[in-house]
Amino acid sequence: MQTSPLDLAKQLEDEGYLIDQEAATTLFLALALEKPCLIEGPAGVGKTQLALALARAEKRRLIRLQCYEGLDISKALYDWNYAKQLLRLQLAKTEDWDEIKVDLFSEEFLLSRPLLEAILSPEPVLLLIDELDKSDEEFESFLLELLAEQQVSIPELGTLTSKSKPIVLLTSNNSRDFSDALRRRCIHIYLTYPSLEREIAILGSQAPELAEGLIKDVCEFVGKTRKLPLQKLPSVSETIDFARALNALQKVELNYGDLMGTLSVLLKYPKDVAKLEERLKKWETEASYKR
Amino acid sequence: MDGWLFIKLIHALRQVSLSISSQDILDAQTCLIRYPSLPRKQLLKSLLVHRPQDVGIFETVWRIVVESNESYETEHPLDITSNKDSDENQNSQGFGGQGVGRGSGGISLTAIGDIQDLSRISKLVPFSRLEELIGKGIEFEEVVKSALAEIDYYTWVNSFDLAYQRGTLSEDEWYTHQNTRSSILREIREQVLMTQVGFDNSWEPLVRQHWMFKSLSSLSEEEKELVRSSIRKWARKLALRPGSRWKSYNKGTIDIASIVQKSVQWDGLFLRLCYRHKMPRAPELVVLCDVSNSMASFVEFLIHLVTCLRARFRKIRVYFFIDAVWDVTEFVWDDDISGVKQEIKSWGHKVSSGFSDYGAVFKELAKTKFSDVSSRAILMILGDGKNNYRPPQSEYFAEISEKVGKLFWLNPLEVKEWFETDNVMKDYKSYCSKVYRCRTASDLQRIVKDVF
Numbered sequence: 086m087q088t089s090p091l092d093l094a095k096q097l098e099d100e101g102y103l104i105d106q107e108a109a110t111t112l113f114l115a116l117a118l119e120k121p122c123l124i125e126g127p128a129g130v131g132k133t134q135l136a137l138a139l140a141r142a143e144k145r146r147l148i149r150l151q152c153y154e155g156l157d158i159s160k161a162l163y164d165w166n167y168a169k170q171l172l173r174l175q176l177a178k179t180e181d182w183d184e185i186k187v188d189l190f191s192e193e194f195l196l197s198r199p200l201l202e203a204i205l206s207p208e209p210v211l212l213l214i215d216e217l218d219k220s221d222e223e224f225e226s227f228l229l230e231l232l233a234e235q236q237v238s239i240p241e242l243g244t245l246t247s248k249s250k251p252i253v254l255l256t257s258n259n260s261r262d263f264s265d266a267l268r269r270r271c272i273h274i275y276l277t278y279p280s281l282e283r284e285i286a287i288l289g290s291q292a293p294e295l296a297e298g299l300i301k302d303v304c305e306f307v308g309k310t311r312k313l314p315l316q317k318l319p320s321v322s323e324t325i326d327f328a329r330a331l332n333a334l335q336k337v338e339l340n341y342g343d344l345m346g347t348l349s350v351l352l353k354y355p356k357d358v359a360k361l362e363e364r365l366k367k368w369e370t371e372a373s374y375k376r
Numbered sequence: 377m378d379g380w381l382f383i384k385l386i387h388a389l390r391q392v393s394l395s396i397s398s399q400d401i402l403d404a405q406t407c408l409i410r411y412p413s414l415p416r417k418q419l420l421k422s423l424l425v426h427r428p429q430d431v432g433i434f435e436t437v438w439r440i441v442v443e444s445n446e447s448y449e450t451e452h453p454l455d456i457t458s459n460k461d462s463d464e465n466q467n468s469q470g471f472g473g474q475g476v477g478r479g480s481g482g483i484s485l486t487a488i489g490d491i492q493d494l495s496r497i498s499k500l501v502p503f504s505r506l507e508e509l510i511g512k513g514i515e516f517e518e519v520v521k522s523a524l525a526e527i528d529y530y531t532w533v534n535s536f537d538l539a540y541q542r543g544t545l546s547e548d549e550w551y552t553h554q555n556t557r558s559s560i561l562r563e564i565r566e567q568v569l570m571t572q573v574g575f576d577n578s579w580e581p582l583v584r585q586h587w588m589f590k591s592l593s594s595l596s597e598e599e600k601e602l603v604r605s606s607i608r609k610w611a612r613k614l615a616l617r618p619g620s621r622w623k624s625y626n627k628g629t630i631d632i633a634s635i636v637q638k639s640v641q642w643d644g645l646f647l648r649l650c651y652r653h654k655m656p657r658a659p660e661l662v663v664l665c666d667v668s669n670s671m672a673s674f675v676e677f678l679i680h681l682v683t684c685l686r687a688r689f690r691k692i693r694v695y696f697f698i699d700a701v702w703d704v705t706e707f708v709w710d711d712d713i714s715g716v717k718q719e720i721k722s723w724g725h726k727v728s729s730g731f732s733d734y735g736a737v738f739k740e741l742a743k744t745k746f747s748d749v750s751s752r753a754i755l756m757i758l759g760d761g762k763n764n765y766r767p768p769q770s771e772y773f774a775e776i777s778e779k780v781g782k783l784f785w786l787n788p789l790e791v792k793e794w795f796e797t798d799n800v801m802k803d804y805k806s807y808c809s810k811v812y813r814c815r816t817a818s819d820l821q822r823i824v825k826d827v828f
Contacts, residue, residue, distance in 0.1 A: 090414070110414060111422035117410070118403055125428060167641065262609040268426035269397055275428040312551055371546045 087113060093142075102131070102138035103287055108274050112139075115272035121232045121253035123217075123268065126276035129320015132256040133215055135276070140211040145252065148206070149213045150199040152220040158227060162237060164196045190241040203251045204237055211252045218257040225267055232270040281308050284324060291325055295332050302339035303328040307351070313364060315357040327351040341369035377408055377416055381442060385420070388437045391579040393586060394430055417442070429602050433586065440570050501527060501564065506571040516581065517594055519568050524561075533557060561596075588818040592788070593673040603817045604680055610824045611684030659781065660691040660750040664741070666759035667696045668732045674788045677820060678758050679707075685828065691750075699733035701740050732762060734800050735769030742772040752781040754827065758814065760789050761801040768800040770807070777807040784827055786814035 087093040090106065090113040097104050104112070112135075115122035124132045140147040150161055170189050177185050197205060203212040217225065231237055235247040255271065257263070279287060284304045288295065307324045319327070330350045331339065344365060348358045382405075390396055404423045411419065417438055425434050501523045509519045524530065536553050539545040545553070565585075572581040583589060587599040595603065634650035663682055665675045679694065686692055694705045749755075755776065777783050785808045787794060787801060794801035794811075805811055812823050 089411075107418060110418050114407055114411075114419065114422050117407070120403075171642070259605065260608075262606070265395055265426075269395065269400070271426070272422060273426050273428075275431075309547070309551075368547065371548075374546075 087116065089113065096142040097135075097138050100138040100141045101290055102134060103279075103283060103290065104135065105279075105283065108135075108276060111272060111274045115274075116252065118272070119250060121255060121271045122274060123255045123257065123263075123271035124274045124276060125257045125259055127278070127318065127320075128258050129322055130276045130278055131321055132276055133213070136211065136213040136215075136254045136256070139252070139254070140213075143209070143211060143252065145209045145211040146206070147211050147213060148199050148203045148251075149215060152214065152216050152218075152224070154219055154221060156220045156224055158224075160198060161224065162198050162200045162227075163239060164198065165190070166194045166196050170194050192242070195239075195242070200231060200237065201245070203253075204231070204235070204245055204247045206251070207248055209249045209251065211254065214253070214255045216258060217255045217263070218260045222264070225263060229266055229270065232267070278311055278318065279321060281305065284308070284321065287321060288325060288328055292329060292332075295328050296337050298338050299331060299336060300328060303331065306339055309368070310351070310361060313360060315352065315360060316354045317352070317357065319351045323351050323353075341365050341372060381445065382408075385437065385441045386424075388441050388579060389424060389434065392433050392437060392582045393588075394424065394433065395426065396424055400424055429587070433582070436566055436569060436582065439566065440573055444570065501567065503567075503571065506568055507575065510568070510572050510575050516568065516572065516585070519572075520565055523564050523568060529560065529564075588821075589816050591815050592677055592817065592820075595673075600676075603677060603820075606817060606821070607677065607681045607824075608684050610821060611681065611688075659689065660693070660753035661685070661689045662749060662753055662755045662780070663692070663694045664701075664737075664755070664757045664759070665694070665696050666698065666732055666734075666757075668698050668730065670762075671758070671760060671788070674814065675758060677817075678756075678786065678814075681820070681824065688828070693749075695741070695745070697732075697737045699729055699731060699736055701737055701745065703745075731764045732759070733766045734759065734761065734763050734804075735767045735772070738772040738776060739769055742775045746776055746779050749779055750781075751779065755780040755783045756786060756827070757784070758786045758788075760787060761785075761794060761799045761804070763798055763800045765798050768803040770803045773804050774807050782809045782827075783807065784809055784823075785811040786823060787811060788813075788815045790815070 087096060090109040093113045093116070094104050094106070094109040097109075112122060124135060126132055137147065173189060173194070174185070195201075199212070203210050214228070217228075232253065235250060235253075236244050238244045278284075281304055284307070285300055288300045288304060289297075292300075303324060307319050307327070311318045327347065327350045330347050334347070336343065342365075345362065348361055352358050352361060386396055386401060400423060404420055407414070407419055407423060408416065421431070421434055421438075425431055505526070506519070506523060509522050514522070536545065536550075536557075540550050569581055569585060573579060587595065587602050590599065592603070629652050631650045631652045635646060635648075638648055638650060639646050661682070663678065665671070665678060667675050675696075682692060682694060692705065693703070694707070695701050696704050785801070785804065789799075791813060793799065794805075801811065810826070812826075813819055814823060
């Protein structure tokens, strides 16, 4: 258990995740109040990585529920094992029906999905509900009971309350807004692209094989690129890939003139690559003036 | 934290439409007591702000309620009009060769170039001067403009623009300047707001500046992005909402074929009922937008909404008009609406006189464009109804109204302005299914819920 946000940041750093002070404070408060934490931000800023690092830091097993459109209770919470129930019925043709019907809907025939697994787990776990914005509104409403009371209701069994108080983290890319009811139950963190210094530190820890000069050049270049009106801005993982790509090409520093052909590692849309290529010429001229 | 100050803060935040529950207050109190060493602002922001877009308003309220309370004495003696600062105005030349001296005392941005120390921004305009401007009863935006003009903001901005265009400013310097520019704008707006809140002794000025309630034409780039992102969210919500054809029962209608198919799993027994998937209704949508100068900023948001909704309709047609009509439907199929913006800009110069003529437009539409429109179609018209004293030719509007299923008019003007002498709303209103005021994001949200 952490004693301060600084302590939490240190633990996460040991697990390879660098967090800023504001986000560390918010996460620390969420852990202290035992409340779910909703992490929002653009794709690739490290929302899921934060959950993974926290699970390692807290030494908890990670249970992950990846959300998508059409996700329902039978895939997220529980389902009955129909095949096993049928087998049980086949075997029990001569038995008393009253006994069987109770037996058929017992935990033995229950298939636990990630949410139920987190609730029933005897050891402490971290439940990551990833990309919740991709799921439907019905599913979001269903989650309210779990988030507020750490319990779920199964009509045939009743209410099941968590045994080990899981840490619950939810992530979202903001493709849709959530209801006030859900937001009220969570502590909210908004992660954005890291500052230059932080990104240099991240690259230093994630790709130690890279030369310091190259890391600095790449981070400055990516920082500049993020100021352009692109369809998708480069994420931290793309910065790392881009730096590694330049390293593979034996570059020890970044020259605007040598980047043609490597930009598709950084940007994912041809329109964006074209925009950046156009801008590179200007940056190159500016750089030559400076020299 | 002082209990009275805490209550004042909570009250103020609720007044400016932040949703704070009793549980939030309890959590905040618990943490304030349990972790006295944590920065109070950070702690309360973490626990009371649940939406990223509310951070800005929290910061402003915090400044007004907490910081102004605590640091009034330390902040005000440092008035920028002091002699020390006026030294900067002597014999200095601004960036790009503009803005030499002012002659009226006060600080001039043209004299000091780009401000690196952002804490200095807050001292640019004296508090007493803001009070004086607000006391005259001028509108918020006008006060901001006056305050900016007083510090030579516009000359300063022009000089940097010129320098950038001439190529004497590098892109890095340009970005730094842009940051300073937006910091100054934000700071001045915040100061005017703080003064206005104090002057009116009410939170109303702050509520009016919430992006949801601001006129769509006066939004900043960040606020525009918030509105666009909200539109995407509303549109997504609508995409999930079933159409009226399958609304008879919550789950839809029973699907016999699927039930039989499923029953195979259980030895032919019907254990589970299956329902038909809900299908969204898909009528035709026709959008007509007045793109004359006063309307351009509103059109952008409506087109964005239509772009987000395109999957929901079988057919969408979009027309722009000023005094004649032209078809821009092709631009709606692209997520990037920069093409639409370009069309709005170029149209006025190419064909139009630049002055709206609704009568002529509806005549052209009724005669040429509406022959094959579905009778179930929804027609949405975005226009202020200002007809420049030209004839309304209501008979053509009536004809169009009869041809379509529903006709909605979205007007960015205040209701009382609809009945001014050169406005055609009074002639057309009776033929519309409904006329909405569409001035703010909040209005647009209401329309989305009502119409689609």
